[in-house]
Amino acid sequence: MADIFDVIADGTRRDILRLLLDRSSAGEQGTSVSHIVHELGASQPTVSKHLKVLRDAHLVSVREEGQHRYYSLSAAPLDEVDDWLVPFLDEAAEVPAVPSSLPEPAAHAAEVVGRAAASAKHALENALRKLPGR
CATH class of the missing domain: 1.20.5 (Single alpha-helices involved in coiled-coils or other helix-helix interfaces)
Structure with missing residues (x-):
């Protein structure tokens, strides 16, 4: 598995995570790939590539319904980032x-x-x- 810091270093992946967080906070039970493509203005292959990286890092989960896939945020892996970053924030x-x-x-x-x-x-x-x- 890729280092979590490498995974979130990419701006498009951070945008996807933010979108999934916002949708989750609004009560959504998953976000379709087509919605992510529309919101980010990126191509479907680009979004799919980034979603695969996020899945491999366990940052998103996927639910399949027929030919549609719905992604949800799985924030637990970000605890590693949080634990690393907080001491710097506390000091600064x-x-x-x-x-x-x-x-x-x-x-x-x-x-x-x-x-x-x-x-x-x-x-x-x-x-x-x-x-x-x-």
């Missing part, structure tokens, strides 16, 4: 400037609480994504 996160009227210990405490809240938010979102049916 822009913490809003604490008003200078606060004493230094209070300003430091506010910064620590803000970072802890951001980290907790990330952990909760990651856990919720792993729940069945999400």
